[in-house]
Amino acid sequence: MILTLEWTPDGVRFIDQTKLPLEESYVLATTYQQVADVIVTMVVRGAPAIGVSAAMGVALGAKDTDALTTEEFAPEFEQICEKLASTRPTAVNLFWAIDRMKVLFLRLQGQGASLDEVKQSLLDEALTMYDEDIASCKAIGAHGADLMPDDGGVLTHCNAGALATCGYGTALGVIRGAVERGKQIHVYADETRPFLQGARLTAWELMADGIPTTVLCDSMAASLMRQGKIKAVVVGADRIAANGDVANKIGTYSVAIMAKEHGIPFYVAAPWSTIDRATKTGEDIPIEERPAREVTHHGGKQLTPHGVGICNPAFDVTPAKYVTAIITERGVLRSPYSESLAAGELVSQS
Incomplete structure (x- = not known):
């Protein structure tokens, strides 16, 4: 590991x-x-x-x-x-x-x-x-494995694998759990601009595990969905609000909208520590703005004109209405999330 x-x-x-x-x-x-x-x-x-x-x-x-x-x-x-x-x-x-x-x-x-x-x-x-x-x-992997297709493509965005956790991973933990059960999954990994966590990290992890993986530019996902190559999407999260809104790596919101349009289930995998019931909705989640250089430069080489304006939020918020289910170590939660998240909290206190 x-x-x-x-x-x-x-x-x-x-x-x-x-x-x-x-x-x-x-x-x-x-x-x-x-x-x-x-x-x-x-x-x-x-x-x-x-x-x-x-x-x-x-x-x-x-x-x-x-x-x-x-x-x-x-x-x-x-x-x-x-x-x-x-x-x-x-x-x-x-x-x-x-x-x-x-x-x-x-x-x-x-x-x-x-x-x-x-x-x-x-x-x-x-x-x-x-x-x-x-x-x-x-446990997340075990709960989420049943939700993955028996064969075909699964799209993920950013890196929610062993490298994003202490080991095994959340979204990639679900994929690993499915593969361990014999499911024939091919992972499509968004490169995840501008820090390229998908291209650099997700691909590296999955190749080390021998799981078939294809890296694609973020803008290619919709086309593959239209072609029927994507049967499910699973991503991680950095914060989940009390109503089920999800903050994750920038670009996740776009993927969720595209999945909804194409009738593809969109799953979020995260430990209970990522759930913030003190934050009512995604509107209240603070969004980190990363340094402009992450966009203007790559590999030490400048890609943009001097002085151009740069927008580099590290995360976006996906409204709960786009989330098919939230996979936690306590089980799979479904809408209405205000109720299922509250019920999960009560279980932990009993």
């Missing part, structure tokens, strides 16, 4: 996704500030992986503190959390993971735990999140 990130005695080790697919190299973050930089520069990316990375960043900051007591460490802990929370605004898993670490710290502080106990508990929690993420992805 691809090791997207892992805790080591020296720091947090990440596969450098900016160098894939031609170079498999790794980055070692030895401070929480370096973990934050790894998230911002997209060395690591994908909502679930970002969340666990942030949790490990908090644990790393605690490990390296010069404080002598838990009370001395408290202001520094808040600073660590604020730094990591400022990295990327759209992926709700980031804030979910940091909030989980905050709740643990406050509980330990209230219990009078020593700083050594706090350090170990924060690390244990981050490692638990890591294991939970892989287990969630495999």
Whole structure:
């Protein structure tokens, strides 16, 4: 299994996704500030992986503190959390993971735990999140496998695979689950401009698994749908609002509209940590604006005229009406999502 990130005695080790697919190299973050930089520069990316990375960043900051007591460490802990929370605004898993670490710290502080106990508990929690993420992805794959066609083309956008999680993947986890059951799936991977996560990462993952894959320009999807080559679409998500609106990589909204027009099911695969019931609709989801250089340059070469205006939102929002089902580790949810998401939340609390 691809090791997207892992805790080591020296720091947090990440596969450098900016160098894939031609170079498999790794980055070692030895401070929480370096973990934050790894998230911002997209060395690591994908909502679930970002969340666990942030949790490990908090644990790393605690490990390296010069404080002598838990009370001395408290202001520094808040600073660590604020730094990591400022990295990327759209992926709700980031804030979910940091909030989980905050709740643990406050509980330990209230219990009078020593700083050594706090350090170990924060690390244990981050490692638990890591294991939970892989287990969630495999459960998502199992739930979603039945929804995939027995044979034929499945389209995906961006990369919601092992590289976007701690392992196995969400959307690609569904595809992997279907293939493991003997389904003859051919994946069509949108290249996903401008960062090319589909062309670079999804294709690399699936080829390593021996799953037939074809990369296509984003503008080719509608034509293939019209030709009957696409039987289903499955994508990941960075945040799902309480009404079922889905924020995912820019271009997902277009794919959803095209799927609806051609009568093709459009599935969203995501762990429960991606669901944000505090955000009522997609209109309330903050959309990250990425640097203009990602559009103006490629491979170090400038592609656009000097001074031209650039629009580079990292995500768009797909209204719930275009989503056939949301696949989570708790099962497959269907419209009306305000009800099915609420019911899923109640299950977790019982």
